[in-house]
Amino acid sequence: MKRLSIIIPTLDEAPRIVATLESLGELRRRGHELIVADGGSIHATAALARGLADQVLSSPAGRAEQMNAGARAAAGDVLLFLHADSRLPDGPDRLVLQGLAAHGRAWGRFDVQIAGSHPLLRLVESMMNLRSRLTHICTGDQGIFVRREVFEAVGGYPRQELMEDIAISARLRRISAPLCLRERCLTSARRWESAGVLRTIVLMWWLRLQYAFGAAPARLARAYGRRGQ
Numbered sequence: 227m228k229r230l231s232i233i234i235p236t237l238d239e240a241p242r243i244v245a246t247l248e249s250l251g252e253l254r255r256r257g258h259e260l261i262v263a264d265g266g267s268i269h270a271t272a273a274l275a276r277g278l279a280d281q282v283l284s285s286p287a288g289r290a291e292q293m294n295a296g297a298r299a300a301a302g303d304v305l306l307f308l309h310a311d312s313r314l315p316d317g318p319d320r321l322v323l324q325g326l327a328a329h330g331r332a333w334g335r336f337d338v339q340i341a342g343s344h345p346l347l348r349l350v351e352s353m354m355n356l357r358s359r360l361t362h363i364c365t366g367d368q369g370i371f372v373r374r375e376v377f378e379a380v381g382g383y384p385r386q387e388l389m390e391d392i393a394i395s396a397r398l399r400r401i402s403a404p405l406c407l408r409e410r411c412l413t414s415a416r417r418w419e420s421a422g423v424l425r426t427i428v429l430m431w432w433l434r435l436q437y438a439f440g441a442a443p444a445r446l447a448r449a450y451g452r453r454g455q
Contacts, residue, residue: 228323230258231302231374234279235292239310240269242414246310247278254280258319259302263292289366290383290390297374297382306371311414314369318409322371325405333372333398334405335364342415346423359406362399366391369411376401387447389437 232250236243247260254260260279264272265287275282285295293307304322308314315321315336326334337355340347358364370391380397383390398404418426433446 227257228304228327229302230304230306230319230322230371231261231296231300232258232306232308233261233263233293233296233300234308234310235263235265235285235289235296236267236271236275236310237265237287237292238267238269238271240267240271240274242311243271244274244278246308246313247275249313251278253319256319259300261296261300263296265289265292288385288387290385290387293390294382294385297377300374302374304371304373305377306369307366308369308411309366309413311416312367312369313412315409315411318369321407321409325407326371326373329405330402331405332376332402333370334407335368335370336407336409336411338365338368339410339412340367340415340418341412342419344415344418344423346427347415347418350418350423350427355406358404362403363392363395364404367411367413370394372398386443388433388443388450389446390443392434392437 230253232253234246250260262275262279262282263285264282265285272282281299283295283299285292297305304326306322335358338351340351354365358368364370376398380394384393386393433450436446
């Protein structure tokens with residue numbers, strides 16, 4: 227049987243890591259693998275994850291670094307990268323494994339749904355899903371998955387502080403178009419709501435534009451306010 231390795235990068239996710247891992251417990255009981263790659267949390271994230279995951283790793287902070295560390299430790303045939311504040315749809319193993327096989331794709335993602343009631347969030351998620359179908363560039367919020375041998379062939383996630391999902395998508399789309407599943411990965415609206423939805427929309431588009439014109443990911447990460455995550 228083909229096996230998933232679900233890799234979750236964490237940094238100070240103690241308030242939500244238990245619920246996230248418990249939501250994946252059925253996958254683990256079906257023989258799939260859960261890996262938490264912690265980037266040096268100052269809270270109890272790693273301790274809370276032990277017993278609910280197959281492996282809890284320590285890694286230098288940085289989402290790309292942590293996901294690459296998780297991939298190196300993984301035993302599965304397909305790697306699925308999931309944010310600590312996200313939830314997969316029902317039956318993700320069937321959707322991913324059967325979908326990749328049926329369509330002959332090397333990688334893919336789910337549609338995204340952003341938790342929260344602000345009407346602009348519906349527009350944001352719709353635009354994210356449409357954009358990735360048109361450009362074959364996907365985001366981490368969509369739960370990117372990739373065949374293990376393909377991930378290794380492209381060199382994994384580029385070691386950069388931001389836009390690592392865009393960078394690996396650019397590598398992967400040279401191999402195949404992504405499998406764009408319509409089932410939805412539910413992701414938290416915490417950043418949108420804490421900074422303001424409209425302000426966050428403007429910031430994200432500005433960062434993407436700057437990145438497209440060659441701005442250094444480290445500088446963009448400072449503007450975004452990411453500390454490792």
